[in-house]
Each structure stands twice: as C-alpha cells, then as structure tokens.
Amino acid sequence: xxxxxxxxxxxxxxxxxxxxxxxxxxxxxxxxxGDPAATLLGVHATSAAVTAMHHQLGLDQPxxxxxxxxxxxxxxxxxxxxxxxxxxxxxxxxxxxxxxxxLVIASAIFAVAISVPLAVWAASRRGGxxxxxxxxxxxxxxxxxxxxxxxxxILIFALKLGLFPVAGFGENVVGHLQGIVxxxxxxxxxxxxxxxxxxxxxxxxxxxxxYITTARAKGIGAxxxxxxxxxxxxxxxxxxxxxxxxxxxxxxxxxxxxxxSLPGIGTLMIDGIFNRDFPVVQGVTMVFAVMVVAVNLxxxxxxxxxxxxxxxx
Numbered sequence: 128x129x130x131x132x133x134x135x136x137x138x139x140x141x142x143x144x145x146x147x148x149x150x151x152x153x154x155x156x157x158x159x160x161g162d163p164a165a166t167l168l169g170v171h172a173t174s175a176a177v178t179a180m181h182h183q184l185g186l187d188q189p190x191x192x193x194x195x196x197x198x199x200x201x202x203x204x205x206x207x208x209x210x211x212x213x214x215x216x217x218x219x220x221x222x223x224x225x226x227x228x229x230l231v232i233a234s235a236i237f238a239v240a241i242s243v244p245l246a247v248w249a250a251s252r253r254g255g256x257x258x259x260x261x262x263x264x265x266x267x268x269x270x271x272x273x274x275x276x277x278x279x280x281i282l283i284f285a286l287k288l289g290l291f292p293v294a295g296f297g298e299n300v301v302g303h304l305q306g307i308v309x310x311x312x313x314x315x316x317x318x319x320x321x322x323x324x325x326x327x328x329x330x331x332x333x334x335x336x337x338y339i340t341t342a343r344a345k346g347i348g349a350x351x352x353x354x355x356x357x358x359x360x361x362x363x364x365x366x367x368x369x370x371x372x373x374x375x376x377x378x379x380x381x382x383x384x385x386x387x388s389l390p391g392i393g394t395l396m397i398d399g400i401f402n403r404d405f406p407v408v409q410g411v412t413m414v415f416a417v418m419v420v421a422v423n424l425x426x427x428x429x430x431x432x433x434x435x436x437x438x439x440x
Contacts, residue, residue, distance in 0.1 A: 206410030227391035233311035242322035250330030370426025
C-alpha cells in the first residue's frame with residue numbers, strides 16, 4: 128500500500144510539470160521571429176492573402192485565447208495541424224515515434240551492457256592498471272560530439288567494413304535491428320563514462336561494507352560476492368543516474384537521427400523548425416516532455432521498489 132501511495136504521489140507531481148511545460152512551449156514558440164502565414168504563402172503573397180491565412184490558422188486571435196485552444200486540443204490528444212504537411216501532427220508523430228523509441232531503448236541497453244562489466248571490473252581491481260584504463264578511456268566518448276562520433280562509426284563499420292547500413296531504418300524488424308545499431312552505439316558511448324564512474328564508485332563503497340567482509344569470511348567465492356551481493360546493492364544508487372541520462376538522451380536523439388537519417392520525431396522537429404511549422408515544433412516538444420517525465424517517473428518508481436527507504440523518506 129505504501130508503495131502504491133508513493134507511485135501515485137509521484138504521478139500527481141508530474142501534472143504541474145507538464146502544465147508548466149505547455150506554458151513554456153507555447154509562449155517560447157511565439158517569440159520565434161517569422162510569420163508562419165507569410166512562410167506558407169511565399170514571398171509574393173499579398174497582405175490580404177496573409178491576413179486571410181492568419182484568420183484561417185487562428186493567428187489573429189489573442190495569444191491567451193490561442194493558448195487555451197492549444198491546451199484544450201492537448202487534453203483531447205490533438206497536437207494541432209501541420210501548416211507545411213497539411214496533416215494532423217498527431218498522425219505525423221505516430222508514424223515516426225517508433226524509430227525514436229527504438230533508438231532510446233537500444234541506446235539504454237547498449238549503455239548498460241557496456242558500463243556494467245567495465246564498472247565491475249574496475250571496482251574489483253581498484254587502483255590497478257585495468258581500473259585506471261577504464262576510468263580514462265571512456266572519457267573520450269564523453270568529450271566527442273554526437274555528430275562526429277556518428278560519422279566515425281559510419282566510416283568504419285558501414286563504409287569500410289560493411290557490417291551495417293550507412294543510414295535509414297529498414298523496412299522490417301531485421302532492417303530496424305541493423306539500422307539502429309550504429310545510432311544507438313553513438314548515444315551509448317556518450318553515456319558510458321557517466322554510468323561507469325557512478326557504478327564503480329558505488330561498487331567500491333559496497334565492497335568495503337561489513338556484510339561483504341562477512342560473506343568473504345564465510346568462504347563465498349569472489350565472483351559470487353561481487354555479482355550476487357555487491358553489484359545488486361550498488362546498482363540501486365546507479366538507477367537514478369541511468370534514468371536521468373536516459374531522459375537526457377531522449378532530447379539528444381535529434382542530432383543522431385539527423386546524422387543517420389532515421390525517420391524519428393527528432394528529424395520531424397528539425398524539419399518543423401526549418402519550415403517554421405509551429406504546430407509540429409510544439410507537438411513534438413510536448414511529446415519529448417511527456418517521454419522525459421515518464422522516464423523520470425519510471426526511474427523513481429523502480430528505485431523505490433528496490434530501496435524501501437525511499438518510500439519511508
């Protein structure tokens with residue numbers, strides 16, 4: 128019951144966050160220079176035509192009234208109507224969000240698969256050569272821009288070795304798996320240093336605990352002590368770090384999707400910015416905000432399920 132109350136409380140606190148996001152998204156978009164009506168009609172449009180388009184798009188209404196209409200549409204699952212594509216933003220997002228979700232999930236899996244073995248190895252050999260190498264080498268991935276790292280992976284694994292496609296997302300599950308490896312690896316390599324350092328620090332702290340010393344004194348093997356006892360408890364504190372960084376990578380997918388020509392909502396948002404398609408930018412930004420809030424909520428709930436002290440606090 129206590130766990131359910133905690134999860135419900137966290138869900139309630141997400142509501143004002145999303146409401147504040149709607150305010151920021153709507154009013155920040157309206158501060159961007161440029162007239163969507165004039166952009167749609169072209170440079171040769173007459174003032175009368177621009178005025179008529181303003182009325183058609185509802186841009187001649189007071190800003191507060193536009194915001195209330197925007198909020199009302201959101202509550203009904205309507206993200207607006209695209210000026211450029213002449214289509215529902217909701218349908219555009221539905222057609223592209225799968226590629227973004229593939230990228231986010233695959234990046235998280237790769238980051239965990241790379242970070243956990245490295246952190247365990249470094250912590251179990253604290254101060255040794257392996258520990259120093261593992262702490263230093265991954266930092267290069269943290270300092271590399273996503274677009275540069277993605278291009279390097281394309282040159283090596285796609286063009287030179289021919290192991291993966293240069294760009295695109297494929298037409299079926301096999302094509303999706305092949306097309307998502309390099310983009311996901313690009314994002315994962317930038318997250319690995321943070322996760323390695325966090326988990327390594329937690330592992331070192333746990334390995335110095337009294338119950339680990341007792342387990343070793345009972346004759347339990349070193350591998351079992353590290354994996355079954357130390358890693359399980361050290362991972363609890365690293366879940367928050369992982370969740371925060373997954374929320375961060377949700378927004379960082381824009382550049383990666385562009386580099387690898389993935390048909391995700393990040394690419395849709397960039398196209399919307401260039402086309403001054405305000406409803407698309409607003410709609411995709413709100414989708415990103417919901418994804419970030421959902422990831423943070425899932426992180427808190429997962430952390431609480433593994434550590435009862437969180438609910439007690």
